[in-house]
Amino acid sequence: xxxxxxxxxxxxxxxxxxxxxxxxxxxxxxxxxxxxxxxxxxxxxxxxxxxxxxxxxxxxxxxxxxxxxxxxxxxxxxxxxxxxxxxxxxxxxxxxxxxxxxxxxxxxxxxxxxxxxxxxxxxxxxxxxxxxxxxxxxxxxxxxxxxxxxxxxxxxxxxxxxxxxxxxxxxxxxxxxxxxxxxxxxxxxxxxxxxxxxxxxxxxxxxxxxxxxxxxxxxxxxxxxxxxxxxxxxxxxxxxxxxxxxxxxxxxxxxxxxxxxxxxxxxxxxxxxxxxxxxxxxxxxxxxxxxxxxxxxxxxxxxxxxxxxxxxxxxxxxxxxxxxxxxxxxxxxxxxxxxxxxxxxxxxxxxxxxxxxxxxxxxxxxxxxxxxxxxxxxxxxxxxxxxxxxxxxxxxxxxxxxxxxxxxxxxxxxxxxxxxxxxxxxxxxxxxxxxxxxxxxxxxxxxxxxxxxxxxxxxxxxxxxxxxxxxxxxxxxxxxxxxxxxxxxxxxxxxxxxxxxxxxxxxxxxxxxxxxxxxxxxxxxxxxxxxxxxxxxxxxxxxxxxxxxxxxxxxxxxxxxxxxxxxxxxxxxxxxxxxxxxxxxxxxxxxxxxxxxxxxxxxxxxxxxxxxxxxxxxxxxxxxxxxxxxxxxxxxxxxxxxxxxxxxxxxxxxxxxxxxxxxxxxxxxxxxxxxxxxxxxxxxxxxxxxxxxxxxxxxxxxxxxxxxxxxxxxxxxxx
Amino acid sequence: xxxxxxxxxxxxxxxxxxxxxxxxxxxxxxxxxxxxxxxxxxxxxxxxxxxxxxxxxxxxxxxxxxxxxxxxxxxxxxxxxxxxxxxxxxxxxxxxxxxxxxxxxxxxxxxxxxxxxxxxxxxxxxxx
Numbered sequence: 001x002x003x004x005x006x007x008x009x010x011x012x013x014x015x016x017x018x019x020x021x022x023x024x025x026x027x028x029x030x031x032x033x034x035x036x037x038x039x040x041x042x043x044x045x046x047x048x049x050x051x052x053x054x055x056x057x058x059x060x061x062x063x064x065x066x067x068x069x070x071x072x073x074x075x076x077x078x079x080x081x082x083x084x085x086x087x088x089x090x091x092x093x094x095x096x097x098x099x100x101x102x103x104x105x106x107x108x109x110x111x112x113x114x115x116x117x118x119x120x121x122x123x124x125x126x127x128x129x130x131x132x133x134x135x136x137x138x139x140x141x142x143x144x145x146x147x148x149x150x151x152x153x154x155x156x157x158x159x160x161x162x163x164x165x166x167x168x169x170x171x172x173x174x175x176x177x178x179x180x181x182x183x184x185x186x187x188x189x190x191x192x193x194x195x196x197x198x199x200x201x202x203x204x205x206x207x208x209x210x211x212x213x214x215x216x217x218x219x220x221x222x223x224x225x226x227x228x229x230x231x232x233x234x235x236x237x238x239x240x241x242x243x244x245x246x247x248x249x250x251x252x253x254x255x256x257x258x259x260x261x262x263x264x265x266x267x268x269x270x271x272x273x274x275x276x277x278x279x280x281x282x283x284x285x286x287x288x289x290x291x292x293x294x295x296x297x298x299x300x301x302x303x304x305x306x307x308x309x310x311x312x313x314x315x316x317x318x319x320x321x322x323x324x325x326x327x328x329x330x331x332x333x334x335x336x337x338x339x340x341x342x343x344x345x346x347x348x349x350x351x352x353x354x355x356x357x358x359x360x361x362x363x364x365x366x367x368x369x370x371x372x373x374x375x376x377x378x379x380x381x382x383x384x385x386x387x388x389x390x391x392x393x394x395x396x397x398x399x400x401x402x403x404x405x406x407x408x409x410x411x412x413x414x415x416x417x418x419x420x421x422x423x424x425x426x427x428x429x430x431x432x433x434x435x436x437x438x439x440x441x442x443x444x445x446x447x448x449x450x451x452x453x454x455x456x457x458x459x460x461x462x463x464x465x466x467x468x469x470x471x472x473x474x475x476x477x478x479x480x481x482x483x484x485x486x487x488x489x490x491x492x493x494x495x496x497x498x499x500x501x502x503x504x505x506x507x508x509x510x511x512x513x514x515x516x517x518x519x520x521x522x523x524x525x526x527x528x529x530x531x532x533x534x535x536x537x538x539x540x541x542x543x544x545x546x547x548x549x550x551x552x553x554x555x556x557x558x559x560x561x562x563x564x565x566x567x568x569x570x571x572x573x574x575x576x577x578x579x580x581x582x583x584x585x586x587x588x589x590x591x592x593x594x595x596x597x598x599x600x601x602x603x604x605x606x607x608x609x610x611x612x613x614x615x616x617x618x619x620x621x622x623x624x625x626x627x628x629x630x631x632x633x634x635x636x637x638x639x640x641x642x643x644x645x646x647x648x649x650x651x652x653x654x655x656x657x658x659x660x661x662x663x664x665x666x667x668x669x670x671x672x673x674x675x676x677x678x679x680x681x682x683x684x685x686x687x688x689x690x691x692x693x694x695x696x697x698x699x700x701x702x703x704x705x706x707x708x709x710x711x712x713x714x715x716x717x718x719x
Numbered sequence: 720x721x722x723x724x725x726x727x728x729x730x731x732x733x734x735x736x737x738x739x740x741x742x743x744x745x746x747x748x749x750x751x752x753x754x755x756x757x758x759x760x761x762x763x764x765x766x767x768x769x770x771x772x773x774x775x776x777x778x779x780x781x782x783x784x785x786x787x788x789x790x791x792x793x794x795x796x797x798x799x800x801x802x803x804x805x806x807x808x809x810x811x812x813x814x815x816x817x818x819x820x821x822x823x824x825x826x827x828x829x830x831x832x833x834x835x836x837x838x839x840x841x842x843x844x845x846x847x
Contacts, residue, residue: 504775507802508731511823515737518828524744547824 011353019346026338034331041318041326048255049301049316052247056259056314059246060307063099063237064188066092067210070102070233074212080104082123082153089155097157098241100196100205104153105169106231110146117166120152125165132171142168149179149232169234175207181309182209183229184222190308192264193271196238203240204271208308209233239272253278254322260290260313262304271312279319290315394482397472398424402440405472414458414482424480428463430456435465444469444478453485461486492561499557503550510550514543545681552683555615556666559690566609566694570718573604573613573644577635580617587625588633598636604644606715612691613715619684620648620711627709628652642717643697649710655703663701664689688713722748723768723838728758728784729800730776738771738827745831755779759787762795769796769838771821774808782808785815796841798834 073088074080089102108116113130120128130150132142142148149170170176174191182189193204213219213228243259257274266289273286287293290313294300302315318326388395394411396404402423411419415427425434434441439450446469455462464483469476517540519525521533528536581597588595617635624633631651638645655663659670667682692699692713703709725747727738732753739749750767752758756779762770770788774781785797796818801808809820819837821830 504802507824508734511802511827512731512733512737514824515734515741515827518826519737519740519744522744522828524740551824 011350011357014353015346015350018349019342022342022345023339026335026342029338030331030335033334037328037331040328041323044326045255045316045318045322046301048252048318048322049303049314051252052250052255052257052316053303053305053314055246055249056243056312057305059098059242060305062096063208063235063242064210064308066096066099067188067208067233067235071210071212074230074233080153085153086155089153093155093157098238098245099157100236100238100241101154101156102236103151103155103169103234104231105149105209105234106152107229108148108150110144110148113148116150116152120165128166130168131166132168139167142171151234152231169232175209178207179209179232182211182232183225185309186211186213186219186225188308190237190310192261192268192310193239194236196236203238205236205238206271206310208235208237210235243272243274247274254319254325256281256283256317256319258286258290258293258300258315258317260293260315262290262311262313263309269313276319276321279321281320293317395479396424396482397470397477397479398440399475399477400440400443402434402438405477411482428457428482429454430459439467440478446471446476455489462489496557496561499553503554506550507547510543510547514540514547517543549681549683552681552687555687556683556690559687559694566612568607568609570605571608571610571613573606573608573637573646573715574599575603576610576613577617577637577646580614580621581635583618584621584625591625591628592630593625593628594632596632596634598634600638604637604639605718606644606695607718608695608715609691612694616688616691616713617646617648619688623684623711624648624650624652624709631708639717643714644717645712645714647710647712649708651708654705654707654709655701656705660701660703664699685711722746724748724750724765725769725771725834726750726752726758726761726767727771728752728755728776728781729771729773730754731773734773734823741827741831745828745835755781755784755787758784762788762792766792766795769798769818769834771798771800771834773800774812775802782811782815785812785817789815796838 069092070089085104093099093102106116108130117129130142130148131139134140145168147170148168150166150168152165154165170179178189178191188208188210190206190208192206194206196202196205209232211219211225211232212230213225214230219225219228239259243257247257254276255274256276256279257272258270259272259274260269261271262269269289270286275283287296290300290302293315294302297317300315300317302313305312305314389409391408392410394414395408396411396419397406398404402425404419404422404424404427407415407419419427423434425438426432429435435452435454437452439452444450444467448469450467452465452467453462454465457463462485464485466481466483468479468481470479471477472479517536520528521536521540577597577599581595585595621633621635628650629652633651634647634649636647636649655670662668663670664685666686668686669682689699692715695715697713697715699711699713701709701711723746725742727735727742727749728751729735729738730753735751735753739751742749750761752761755776758770758772761767772781772784776784781799785799788795788797793816798819798821799809799812799817800821800823802823812820819834821827821834
């Protein structure tokens, strides 16, 4: 069965459309889901970024707070001694290790310069003078200015030599700007990024200045602040330490942090890059400003914090570890499941459609096959019906009670139309009585065939009725075929009459001829010589033969026409055999043969017509004698299986295998071409077999050419 | 001893002739008739010692002749002549007290011998 091309194309079109639609939907869902995932990661990351920014903010507040502690110290007392400063600040430094050093920068007016220098030298700072770096970086005594801000006390976290005492911080323009802003605002102000001379090439640092005003003096307005400024507390913050210490508290990893000082000019904004401790990413050098960073990564989250008047941009970027740790697979799952479902759908659709197509094709094929076979069977049925209708024999189908169910045309023309439903015999029997020998009385199996002859049909006709068991309309029924054999019967009757008459008419002249010859041979009319006697003897023997043929013909004619009336009586077959054997003894002895009987002791009784059975035995024995030249003849009998079994065996010439089937045919003679003595009629065995069959027995022969022949017959055992 | 007179009745004249020769050869005096009426007339005119009577004859059959004979003479030996070794008509003949049968196709010499024996036997009873 082939699915046609159109179907197949249709199937692939539908399947491919479904696949394409499914894949498109899957990709759309994938996009939506991954976008959602991205947002989720971004939101998650922003929380992390804010965490870090908050820590930085906290740390910057700590710083300012620490500086304010020092300002409070200054504000609470008129004069701070060096030792006092030392103890106080070292405590702060140890608490805030990111502070590199803290200095006290007093405001020294030019008029107080010498006083300060002397006081410092007295205080143990030998060689103290207010200095500034020259062009070569060497500290020289600073030139005359209106006011100075020298490093007076300096405490460093590592006890190393602090900033060179006396160094006037305000000599650097950037620091001066910061200082002035701090003085005017009263708030801490930080510088931009600085390089530490002591840690060149490492991280950046910055300096925070906190203005200290004279104790109890007003510093609400700029003028008041300028007038009452006592000095500055300056803290040098090492940014790497500051950031790392701040971020120490961070609970999660996977965030790189770029810090820029937006308050500085272009090119000087980068302050610090915090590399996530766990990342193995290959990170390019940080860009110069946050805008460029944003351009580099869409994921960058920029938050602003303020540290001592500086605007810091804190930009956080996730590391690949963060991304992979927070990656969600839902979108890929959606894509995978979507693609899988699409493929499955396509395959399923293609399967279903192909099957549907196949089934449709199959249905079409089967339907047309069915139509064809129905047409064929309809034609066959019509043909059979028409044959049944037109066969030249009357045919009917009756149920088991002889009620007619169906008739054909011939039946109708023979027995009339109103047949259905009537008893078959009521239609055609002259006496309207069921035939005595009706096979239906005994029941007929389906497929079984029984013959019956019905006479007295339709005004004296004789019919042969063939009964066959059939299934009609699903029920066991019997088909009857009616063959008018009236003419045949008449012919048979005429033949029998003819044979009877002819044999009678032949017999008389024959007997007269024979007797005439006998008289001459007997010498009654006068002596005859030997030659004459020989000739007449041959003539007489052939007349005898002719007489026997006529007798046999008559016998067989009678048997065939069923006119032989068997006069049955219970007879001992053994006795019958002995009687017949005795009659053969002279002939057997004359031929030099041995004849034996093998009979049981008791009687073997069968209900037989004695004359007929004698005729059978005679026929068999005469054959045996005739065809046996030397050896013996054995007549055996016994009882087995409720029957008398009798056999006549000789050691004669035997019968060729190819002749065995024809053995019991009429006028069949074998092996007699060159024989001597009495000629047979070729009817003996045929008659014998028929006689046995008329007694409900069987007869058969076994033979081996050259060794002998054995004839066996059976007769029912009599009660 | 006077020859015994035997009446042979048969519509076949040839058979009568042959049978006569056989019987005469056996020492009988033979009278023949070719039909039943003639036979009955002969019997009435002078009783033979025995009758050989063909069963199958036109007009008056052997059996009818036998019937007529038995009406007047129950002892006359009547042997029925038949062309067949067995026949339904034997029964009828036996009922009509036929003395025996002669089968035409058999050996007539033997048949005649058996008649002779039968007649001899009958003669002995008679003599007694």
